[in-house]
Amino acid sequence: MIAELGHFVLVLALVVALAQALVPLVFLRHEAGSETALSFATRAAYLQALLIAVSFAALTYAFVRSDFSLMVVFANSHAAKPMIYKIAGVWGNHEGSMLLWTLILAAYGAAFARTAKNLPARFSSYVMLTQGLLGSAFLSFLLFTSNPFARLLPAPFAGQGLTPILQDPALAAHPPLLYAGYVGFSMSFAFAIAALATAGEPQDGRDNNWARWMRPWILTAWIFLTLGIALGSYWAYYELGWGGFWFWDPVENASLMPWLAGTALLHSALVAETRDTLKRWTLLLAIVTFALSLSGTFLVRSGVLTSVHAFANDPERGIYILAILVGFTAGALALYAYRLPKLAPDGAFQPISREGLLLANNIFLATATVTVFVGTIYPLVLDGLGMGKISVGAPYFNAVFAPLAVPFAILLPLGPLLTWRQGHLAPLRAYLAMGAVAALLLTAILVLLRGAASIMVLALFAASFWLVLGANLDLCRKLSPHRAKLWRFWTLPSSAFSAPLAHGGLGVLMLGILAATQWREEIVVAASPGQEIDIASITLRYDGLREIDGPNYRAEQARLTYMTGQHAGRYLFPERRFYEAERSQTTEAAITTDLTGHLYAVVGETANDKRVLRIWYHPYVAFIWLGAVLMAAGGGFGLRTRLRRRA
């Protein structure tokens, strides 16, 4: 009954979304109809969000009650599963995750509806009707190809369970964060459509400064996507059993592309807002970023990226997905081409200026985006053309990204230091020289401590140090007049922290990647109880194995004791878990987390009455996720500035 209610309100939501898309279009044909269009769209947006929320609640209820008469619950849940995984399991499958997607889309729509009155009515109406159109597309995709409320009668007694690798607290947060990021870029897309539709029209006597209006939404989406990707990387790190944090897997690449394009958009919108230039490029980026978000979620969902054959398995879903993707992208690009002449021409530009460096930033980020895109689809295209099967993996991407990262990191700190229009490097010379010397010194110290490395690795280290230091030069400069009063630090406006945190965070992330890949240590032994193992100047003792029972699994748990160092006397408990309902196993690594490095222990199979143990030392690996969190925090400060300025 509850499930039928959920299904019914989802159909109603589709009707409301269609009305939100079409009715304002009728009113907007006349200048005087703008207010009516807006008030209609606002109400529709609230109602649509409410209906989808009810539907989502109904599906959650079915998962909590383990109602196996629902197909998705039967295929993806089990009565013996802990409650957190029953709830998070709602989006641990195709149908439920698509419902979450539409819920987040509608939530963004409702959030915009709250502030829509602050913008010109005509502009806001176009944003909301675009959101309505997107909502209709996804809701019909859900209802016609991926109905989460499909029944299975007679209802089976037990469910098939959730893939054990997904039974992790990260499942509760990773997909919602990632989707909040992907879907957030639907807002900048809708703003771009509205900007194109109203191009050249005066807006209630106000400037049509869409770039300024768009920025908080880009920032919001970017923060979520940054955190979502970082959490996914951390999850893979501790769950997949050896401590890899990025695999250049097609699924990961699909999330990296909108992130790279979104980062470019964030910066080009800044130029478009302040300097009245790069407007066309910004609009194009807004469209492309959302198109990449769409292909990210949907191509992964349909399985096209991991295997070309997934299309054949479920042609209906695949074709629907493709239609949505092509429809919105092609439609937006057509509108772009048609309205381009109406946009005001771009303003003056100097190479040594903040906008000049932001342009350089965009060129690098666009190159990175295209590289990931081409690297991901090239094997598919080549295979499709019958020109042979090739693989494009981590070694390719590392080889291309390393030389791109060095100049990018060197230029990055300069942007915030220069002024708009015409910047001057001369007054900054002392600061820059200090930063450069410090970065080279730190790199030299590394060589002394850790031995020589390739030129590329050294260049990357130096560039990363420079980035961390250089990003904070701006902060130093702002503080230097108050040298005696360090507490002034807290009185600086939040905008002053935004770029230093975000750029410095990238430097920290790069240092983490370099340290973890360059200095990783690994040992594989077949150990008998009592045996001692040495790794990274730590001595561990293998104590033996025992069997334990978890809530819905059984496990073999090994115990290792720290014999030396600051953790002496502490234990490590790596496990191999067996999930009966799902008939599969996972390895649970035991990890000691220090800022300077992680000790990562995994228990393997039996070999001649001994137990295979694999132990890694991952130096400074935590810097990777720390850097990502710093970047998101930088975004947060930027957003805070925005919201305050508006209030």
Next chain:
Amino acid sequence: MIGRLLIVASLWLTPVLALDPGEALSDGALETRARALSQELRCLVCQNQSIDDSDAPLARDLRQMVRLRLVAGDSDAQIRAAVVERYGEFALFRPRLASHTAPLWAMPIVILLLGGFFGFRLMRQNTSTPPQ
């Protein structure tokens, strides 16, 4: 009991566990080369893993082959060629530069140059217009 269950389970889903004890070469320099090479070679029966990351039997065989050839004095290029000969280019995670992979390798440079060209043009075009 649980041991038997685990054997059954491992047929369903094999977790990622590389390298077995005793597999590594005692010669440090050769072992470093072996690891670097292994990370560039794709495990053909796995989802998206290098032979260094996979514990599939095929990956183990390939790792042993790489090490045997290294000990025999083969160069990295010779080993890659041998792998391609047996399993095709699909086994290389870093595609070799050839006519059909040239666009892949050229693309980043082309985009960077194009971006630079348009960026430069934008600046020249605008600086030549007199300031208001």
